[in-house]
Amino acid sequence: MIILIKENTASADLREFISSLRKRGVTVDTAAAPAALILTGGSLPDADRLSALEFVREILPLREPYSLASRHLHPQNTVVTVGSARIGDGGLTLIAGPCSVESEEQTVAVAKAVKAGGAALLRGGAFKPRTSPYTFQGLGERGLAFLKTAGEEAGLPIVSEIMDAAQLPLFRDVDVLQIGARNMQNYELLKAVGRQEKPVLLKRGLSATYEEWLMSAEYILKGGNPRVILCERGIRTFESHTRSTLDISAVPVLRELTHLPVLVDPSHASGRASLVAPLSAAAVAAGCDGLEIEVHDHPACALCDGAQALTPDTFSRLAKELFALHGFLQKEACAQNVERSRCRWNPEK
Numbered sequence: 001m002i003i004l005i006k007e008n009t010a011s012a013d014l015r016e017f018i019s020s021l022r023k024r025g026v027t028v029d030t031a032a033a034p035a036a037l038i039l040t041g042g043s044l045p046d047a048d049r050l051s052a053l054e055f056v057r058e059i060l061p062l063r064e065p066y067s068l069a070s071r072h073l074h075p076q077n078t079v080v081t082v083g084s085a086r087i088g089d090g091g092l093t094l095i096a097g098p099c100s101v102e103s104e105e106q107t108v109a110v111a112k113a114v115k116a117g118g119a120a121l122l123r124g125g126a127f128k129p130r131t132s133p134y135t136f137q138g139l140g141e142r143g144l145a146f147l148k149t150a151g152e153e154a155g156l157p158i159v160s161e162i163m164d165a166a167q168l169p170l171f172r173d174v175d176v177l178q179i180g181a182r183n184m185q186n187y188e189l190l191k192a193v194g195r196q197e198k199p200v201l202l203k204r205g206l207s208a209t210y211e212e213w214l215m216s217a218e219y220i221l222k223g224g225n226p227r228v229i230l231c232e233r234g235i236r237t238f239e240s241h242t243r244s245t246l247d248i249s250a251v252p253v254l255r256e257l258t259h260l261p262v263l264v265d266p267s268h269a270s271g272r273a274s275l276v277a278p279l280s281a282a283a284v285a286a287g288c289d290g291l292e293i294e295v296h297d298h299p300a301c302a303l304c305d306g307a308q309a310l311t312p313d314t315f316s317r318l319a320k321e322l323f324a325l326h327g328f329l330q331k332e333a334c335a336q337n338v339e340r341s342r343c344r345w346n347p348e349k
C-alpha cells in the first residue's frame with residue numbers, strides 16, 4: 001500500500017512510525033518521503049487503523065503486486081553497469097558466446113572473435129540444464145575456469161547460468177549470474193541471488209506470464225539486489241516449427257510495466273541459426289536493451305545446440321547491421337520528438 005503523509009508532519013513522528021512498521025517485518029520504501037511511504041510485505045497493519053493516524057492523509061492500494069519492479073513507483077529506467085556496458089541506458093548491448101563451454105581453446109577463440117565483432121559481454125554455460133539426462137551436462141567448475149580465462153584474455157565480463165544456490169561459491173569470478181528459464185520460479189535460488197551484489201540476468205519461463213516473470217524479479221529485488229536484467233527467450237505455444245515462439249510484444253509491454261532492462265535471446269527462441277538475424281532485428285525495432293546470441297567457432301561440432309549457433313563471421317556481420325539499425329531508430333525517435341515539440345499549440349500565436 002501507499003501512505004500519503006500530511007504536510008508539516010514532525011520528522012520524529014514519521015521515524016517512529018517507520019520503525020514500528022519495520023519491526024513487524026514490513027518493507028518501507030522511503031524514496032518519496034516525507035510526502036509518501038510505500039509499504040510491502042510483512043505484517044501490514046489494517047488500512048482503517050492506519051487511516052485513523054493523525055498524520056496520514058490518504059491510503060492508496062498498489063497497482064501491481066510487484067511494487068519494486070513496477071514502473072509506476074520507479075519511473076526512471078534502471079541502468080545495470082557491467083564492465084564498460086551500461087545496460088538500460090538507451091544503447092544496445094550484445095552478449096555472445098557458446099551455449100556450452102567445451103574447452104579452454106574453444107572458449108578463448110570465441111571470446112576474442114565476439115569481442116572483435118562488437119560483443120560487450122561473453123556468455124558460456126558450464127552447468128547445463130538438459131531435458132535428457134543422457135546429453136552433455138557441461139564441464140561444471142572446470143568450465144567456469146575456462147570461461148574466466150577466456151574473459152580475461154578477451155577483456156570481456158562473463159555471464160553464466162547458475163542452477164543451485166549451493167553453486168554460488170563457484171561463481172565468484174562470474175560477473176553476471178544467469179537464471180535460466182527452467183529456474184525462473186526456483187524461489188530459493190532467487191532469494192539467494194537477491195542477497196548477492198552481482199547483476200542477475202533473469203530469463204522468462206517457458207510458460208510464464210509477464211506478471212509471474214516480474215514476481216520472480218521481485219524476489220531478487222526484495223533480497224536487496226537492484227541489478228536485475230530481464231531476458232525474453234521464447235515461450236511454449238502450439239507451434240512446433242521452431243523451438244519456442246519469440247514473444248516480441250514482451251519488449252514494449254515490459255517497457256510499460258517495469259523500469260528493469262529488457263534483453264532478448266533469439267537463439268533459444270528459434271533453435272535455428274537462420275532465424276537469429278530477423279528475430280534480432282525485430283527485437284531491436286521493438287526497443288530491447290540488448291541481445292544474447294549464441295556463437296560457436298564450429299557449430300556443426302558443438303556439443304550443445306549447434307543448430308542455433310552463429311559462426312563468428314556471421315555474428316560480426318549481424319552486429320554491424322544491428323548497431324546500424326539501432327542508430328537509425330534512435331535518430332528517428334529524436335527527430336520525431338523535435339517535431340512534436342514544434343507542433344505543440346501555442347495560444348499566443
